[in-house]
Amino acid sequence: MTGGRWRLLATPLVAITAGLGVGGLSGLVVFGDWLRPMGAVLGATAAVVVLARLATGRPFLPTVAGALAGAWLIVVAYVPTADGGTSWIPRGETLDGLRLVAERAYWYAQSSVAPAEVETSLAGAITLAVVALFLVVDALAVGAGFAASSGFLLLAPWLPALTLERRVPTLALAGALAAWLAVIALSRRSDRGSWRARARDGASPAAPGAALAATAATVLVALIAAPLAIGGPGWGAMPRLTLPAALGGTSRLDLEIDLRNSLTEQSAEPVLTYTSDSGRVDVLRAYSFGSFDGTQWDRDPVGDTAPATGVLWPEDTGSPLIAEPGTLAIRFGNSAESRVLVPAAPRTLAAGSEWRYDASTDEVLIDRPEGTADLRYTVRQAVDFHTEESLRAADPLIDAGGDSNVPERYLDLNERIDIDKVRKIAETITASATDRFEASLALQEYFRGANFEYSTEVAPAGGDSVSAFLADGRGYCVQFATAMVVMARTLDIPARMAIGYLGGSSEGSEWVVRGRDAHAWPELYFPGHGWVRFEPTPAVQTGDRPPWTDVEAAPEETLNPEPTERPTTLPSRAPVPEATGETEVAGDDGSSGFPWVVVLVLGLAGAAGGAALWARTRARAAAVTDAESAWETMRRRLGARAGDDTLTPAETELWILAEGPDLGDDARASLALLRAAVEDARYAPAGSAIEAEVLAGWVDDVAHAAREAEKGAQAGR
Structure with missing residues (x-):
């Protein structure tokens, strides 16, 4: 391929890389139909650049033509006229329209809650950023011949995901990486002459060995070293940037829950304050998670919602009123959640028309662009709703099929988990249990025992983080909650994970909940009673157990019933019997915890690199x-x-x-x-x-x- 012709292929590849960079916004925005017009604008801009390169040998004139075309397309697509129509020819009012769209996009980005729906102004801002990135990178990589150096700019869209430790679409990241590597493989700058001369003459295909080495090194660094560094020891101690409220920064719960990540340094900024006539509340609940793939949790889908009036609880409490309620007066600060925080017990609240209740997830939704920021409300809760007696009373309902109304996802077990091993441990732990309450209590106490340690640093594992945690015995609330959920499911107990905040600390007449009080816990289902919180995370982080599971105050016979043929003591991790007679550790199957996706991407990258080298060799011979x-x-x-x-x-x-x-x-x-x-x-x-x-x-x-x-x-x- 000649020095001029390679650019015709490199420019579309740069556009692909820039477009796939939107994947770095995963978890921050909701992907949807807005991607199609963005892709159309980007594709049309790239086509103008290619056509301009066919018409001129000047290195940067195509960039100017593409910038003009891209700006015009963005105005047509995203800047409405005063009457709401489409402006095909820029007029004097177009600049005012651009300013209004930019202000609206800035305000919406600052006030919305992640993951935010992308409305027109924000879509226009994202499209502008993507097109600008494409033009700058294309000018450097194709126009000036600095293909390799342009990769630093292509990292920009992925920085939010890196700094916030959010999950990104693997295929998007791999595709962006492959397209950029193809641009590098297509070009090689001469070491002689000025950059203007090199840009004028065009680059030549890289040597096969150099292209292959660059491809392998980049893939290894991007897909192996970076994930290991992010999840590795010491990462959790790294400081995170927290914007002051005056600059529009908002705090919120991290909904991208991956058990392979260490816990980052938690903010000491207040999230909310509350007063209570019944003392400190155990937890304030926000979100529920039901689907777990072995390493990561996915949010529960929103079910049918109803106005948030009356008693809010997944099960019928039998009365429109709550006996002996406790009252909380809650005042949010700058925390912009999309769910109203409520106690994990039946409750009522004075709600506006924008508040909805989803009984399937036990979440209170609020339809405000700024979410819960600066929100004030009062909640009345049933302080003694959960009791040992009421939970034990659920067993007859279980036998009568009381779990049938629970969605199947709360019993699902991903095949990546070593289900047989986890089930054997759970069965041994609960061998002496006579009902669901005792089994749940035994699981909780197993994790709060001496075999486990609370730690914010978690070693990266393969696709089965639960087995890795059970073997290592170190983790924070997410690991403890997840392991108990999975164990409960192996015993056919519907279970899910909830996240919110612990009750905070007393400061004068108020209780203050801070960012560091963010917490995750398991919820187990009891027919006729509802979803019940248990607390497997050690007391060093959570304090006392929930009152209905306070084993220290419980009668001894409750925890140690009459001996049966099965063992009655809680086992330690090591002696748990295995089907093979050996104790397996996650990742010891020969993969050493190596993510399968890395193998797949490496294979694809190798195949693509080989195909590119073969095609280049044939092209050179044909030249x-x-x-x-x-x-x-x-x-x-x-x-x-x-x-x-x-x-x-x-x-x-x-x-x-x-x-x-x-x-x-x-x-x-x-x-x-x-x-x-x-x-x-x-x-x-x-x-x-x-x-x-x-x-x-x-x-x-x-x-x-x-x-x-x-x-x-x-x-x-």
Whole structure:
């Protein structure tokens, strides 16, 4: 592929890389129909750049043409006229429209709650950023020939996900990486001459070995070193940037829950304050999670909602009023959640028309762009609703099929988890339990025992983080809650995970909940009673157990019933019997915890690199068809050493021999033969009859000798 033609392919690849960078916003915005117009604007802009490169040899004129086209398309697509129509021709009011759209996008981005729905103004801002990134990178990589260096700019869209430790679409990241690597493989800047000369002459395909090495190194660093660094020891101690409220920064719960990540440093900023006539509340609940793939949790889908009036609880409490309620007066600060925080017990609240209740997830939704920021409300809760007696009373309902109304996802177990091993541990722990309450209590106490340690640093694991946690015994609330949920499901107990905040600390007459009070806990289902919180996370983080599970105050016979044929003591992790007689550790199956997706991406990248190298080799061979094309190929590969293209073949030969280090006898002979062949082709009546394969060999001799001579000269300096 010649120096000019490679750019026609590189520009669309740069556009693909920039477009896939939107994947870095995963978890911050909701992907939807707005992606289609964004892709259309980006594609049309890239097409204008390609067409401009066909029409001109100037390196940056296509960028200017693309910028004008992109700006016009963004105005047409996202800037309405005063009457709400479409403006095909920019007018004086267009600038005012742009300003209003920009202000609206800024306000919406600052006040909305992640993941935010993308409305028109925000979609326009994102499209503008993507098109601008494409144009800048294309100008550097294709126009100026700095393909490798442009990769630093292409990292920009992924920085939010990196700094916030959010999950990103794996295929989008792999696709962006592959497209950028293809741009690098297609181009190689000459080491001689100014950058303007290199941009004018065009780049040449990289050497196969260099392209393959760059591809492998980049894939390894991006997909192995970076994830290990993010999840590795010490990451949790790294500070995070917290914007002050005056600058529009908002705090919120992290809904991207991945058990492989260490716990980042928690904010001491107040989230909310409350007063209570019944003392400190145990937890304030916000969200529920039901689907777990072995390492990551997914939010529960929103079910049918109803106005948030009356008693809010998934099960019918039998009365429209709550006996002996406790009252909380809650005042939010700058925390912008999309769910109203409520106690984990039946409750009532004074709600506006924008408040809805979802009984399937036990979440109170609030339809405000700013979410819960600066919200004030009062909640009345049933302080003694959960009791040992009421929970034990659920067993007859279980036998009568009381779990049938629970969605199946609360019993699902992902195949990545070593289900048999986890079930054996759970069965051993609960061997003496006579009902669901005792089994749940036994699971809770197992994790709060001496075998487990609260730690904010978690070693990265493979696809089965639960088994890794059970083997290591160290983690924070997410690991403890997840392990108890999975164990409960292996015992056919519907379970899910909830997140919210612990009750905070007393400061004067108020209780203050701070960012560091963010917490996750398991909820187990009891028919006729509802979802019940248990607390497996050690007391060092959570304090006392929930009152209905306070084993220290419970009668001894409750925890130690009459002996049966099964063991009655809680086992330690190590002696738990296995089907094979050996204790397995996650990742010891030969993969050493190596993520399967890395293997897949490496394989795809290798295949793509091999295909690109094969295609480039074929293209290089096809480029030399006669003496004239061989001469041009040699000049391009020599770069500045070949001199100006106005020189005759004889003058070019003299220039090459005089310009740099000596080529050696063989290369000088090949150069002379090649010069004679092109002179015959131009001036001899019969032309040149030299075969293309021979001509290509002479070109390789000269180019290789020039490269080696230059290397030798640099080494001797």
